[in-house]
Amino acid sequence: RLRLPVASAAVQPFVSGTLGYEILRLGLFELDPEPRPYDDILGDSEFFSGFAWQAAAGVQVALAPAVGLFGEAGLHRSTLGQAVEVNGAPVDLRVRLDGGFLRAGLRFGI
Numbered sequence: 001r002l003r004l005p006v007a008s009a010a011v012q013p014f015v016s017g018t019l020g021y022e023i024l025r026l027g028l029f030e031l032d033p034e035p036r037p038y039d040d041i042l043g044d045s046e047f048f049s050g051f052a053w054q055a056a057a058g059v060q061v062a063l064a065p066a067v068g069l070f071g072e073a074g075l076h077r078s079t080l081g082q083a084v085e086v087n088g089a090p091v092d093l094r095v096r097l098d099g100g101f102l103r104a105g106l107r108f109g110i
Contacts, residue, residue, distance in 0.1 A: 012060045016072070017053070024048045024080050024095060048095050052078030056103070066109040073102050 001016040027045040058072025081094045 010062045012062070012068075013058070014060060014072075015055070015057045016074075017055045020052050020054075022050060022052045022078055022080060022097070024097070026095065046082060046093075048080035048082045048093070050078055050080040052076065052097070054101075056101075058103075060107060063106075068107045068109075069105075070107050071102075071104040073100065075100055 001014050004013045004015065006013060025045060025047050054074055054076040056072045056074025058070055058074075060068040060070040062068050076097065076099055078097045079094055080097065081092055084091050084093055
């Protein structure tokens with residue numbers, strides 16, 4: 001998180017960025033499911049993984065010396081994958097988790 005310089009100490013704009021590695025467990029839960037063509041590939045649950053990044057901008061308002069209320073908007077990008085074998089041929093399964101986000105909350109300085 002990079003705080004942008006402004007004249008007011010009570011209102012502080014910022015930009016932030018994150019790099020990460022994500023793991024997604026995709027579970028398929030149904031009572032008495034009908035057979036589907038991908039059941040033999042995925043089964044009841046699978047794990048997908050991959051690298052991700054996000055960038056955001058927002059503002060924090062100081063409520064006390066170590067407490068602030070913040071709001072931010074950002075963009076998240078990641079494509080998680082898993083290699084499986086179907087009838088002896090390798091298949092690369094992918095799950096895209098791209099999208100925007102809004103976040104608000106309290107921030108405590110420790």
